[in-house]
Amino acid sequence: MRNAPTILHLDMDAFFASVEQASKPSLRGKAVVVGGLGPRGVVATASYEARVFGVHSAMPMAQARRLAPNAAYLVPRFALYRAVSEQVMALLRELSPLVEPLSLDEAFVDLEAGGAARDRESARQAGIRLRADIRAVTGLTGSVGLAASKMLAKIASEQAKPDGLVLIEPGTERTLLGPMPVRTLPGVGPATGDHLRRAGITTVEELAEAGEDELVRLLGKAHGHALYAMALARDERPVVAEREAKSVSVEDTYDVDIHDRLRVGLEVQRLADRCVRRLREAGVSGRTIVLKVRRYDFSTLTRSETLRGPTDDPAVVREAAARLLDSVDTTGGVRLLGVGVTGLADYTQEDLFAQAAGERAADPADEAVPEAPAEQPEPAERQWRAGQDVRHAEWGPGWVQGSGLGRVTVRFETPQSEPGRVRTFFVDDPALAPAEPLPLVLAAGLDHPAAGLDHPAAGLDHRAANIVPAADLVPPAADLVPPVARAGRPGSDRPGAPPRAPEPSGEDQAEDDAGQDSSEPASLPKSWSGTVGGEATSSP
Ligand SMILES: [Mg+2]
Secondary structure: OOOOOOEEEEEEOOHHHHHHHHHOHHHOOOOEEEEOOOOOOEEEEEOHHHHOOOOOOOOEHHHHHHHOOOOEEEOOOHHHHHHHHHHHHHHHHHHOOOEEEEEOOEEEEEOOOOOOOOOHHHHHHHHHHHHHHHHHHHOOOEEEEEEOOHHHHHHHHHHHOOOOEEEOOOOOHHHHHOOOEHHHOOOOOHHHHHHHHHOOOOEHHHHHHHOHHHHHHHHOHHHHHHHHHHHOOOOOOOOOOOOOOOEEEEEEEEEEEEOOHHHHHHHHHHHHHHHHHHHHHHOOEEEEEEEEEEEOOOOEEEEEEEEEEEEOOHHHHHHHHHHHHHOOOOOOOEEEEEEEEEEEEOOHHHHHHHHHHHHHOOOHHHHHOEOOOOOOOOOOOOOOOOOOEEEEOOOEEEEEEEEEOOEEEEEEOOOOOOOOEEEEEEOOOOOEEEOOOOOOOOOOOOOOOHHHOOOOHHHOOHHHHHOOOHHHOOOHHHHHOOHHHHOOOOOOOOOOOOOOOOOOOOHHHHHHHHHHHHHOOOOOOOOOOOOOOOOOOEOO
């Protein structure tokens, strides 16, 4: 392990909710919950104001509504989150060629690799500068952890939240980790946590005291060994710029070939459940379900099915695996079965939402429909979803606050405006049309209070200015130009422009976005033979 705290972990604070608050001045300082709004929806992100009521990510939306009935409940706007994420990642890549994104709002950076830092003081300065740059460019806050390893950098950023920076001095790691709950360590999910608790182990210190042999006995060789190393604060994992295609898979070899088709089916279900537990422990989800079957003659084949969105739902994985098994001839007997999930997304927040995306379907199993045709039927009437961007021919840009009983309520405000007024229209009002999201910060924060978050002008250093295209470097006087004109949005300053066709938003968007990845070939676990999407046979 290196001896300087030059691994940086950045985590944006309540990212989706913060973007919404920056976009919608009337929601600043208020409880905001972003996620699936249907009956089976889950919370993707809750603002800190909503967390006070006990609302948190992955909570069923119905429960959130009971806890915080007065919060604003909004559908996610992934297009905007992605755009802001790109700005943040670009700032990280200025610091180092070694940037490892974990999700839209989270990444590791190796500061030494980029020459941005070599010791404690230069690392801290890089972290301070980064936070200021992020604020200037996006108007949002992110928390920074600095340490000598990835594990501790991530723990540090967690401690820094919200809007802070924590540096863990090399050499102090074990003292710091000791009293922390075992769940602090990566790879310790609820199941492992329970298992350890039953063995009387609740803190990292107790893990270390238990010793490697005991942990291997409790958790198996690989997991026990890894956990022991982490309990001693040993983490040598490098920051990798290109995340390798990852997968989670489980398999079982049977002493005696299984001939009974029913039994094969049950084994596959069991493996699917185990695979999902692994997925959840790793905090990831995936789109491609893979079934591996080794037959009596040692011929091995794999079958796969790609879903429209990532999942870690056991029912969905079980059903997909069962469908794949339907296409495999097992009459001669089966000696090995495996179930895997690949095409993993670490975009956990997004995944939670994608999972809820099936909620509008009458049958939950619809979520598992293979993506092939993926045609969206034209909606019979326009749907206005809470949080969605709209534009009114007369009143300008705004967002849907709510709709029902043939009416839609719109709040007219922009990221740069004062909190706006609310007006109600008929849902089919021709003057009202869906719109693109407005940028949070107009010109990298030049003299602008960035999205109402009173960031210090000191945040505007060379770095922030460098990324502004020359054309956008306007003199301060231009700030008087109305935001829509400055943003150069075609048609946006034309009152009376014909309303455009409704665009998919919210839940639809999540599925559509997930679908864009479909051109990427799904990758198989390295140890597996065969070809994704078809049948491949290999001999021993
Ligand atoms: Mg975050």
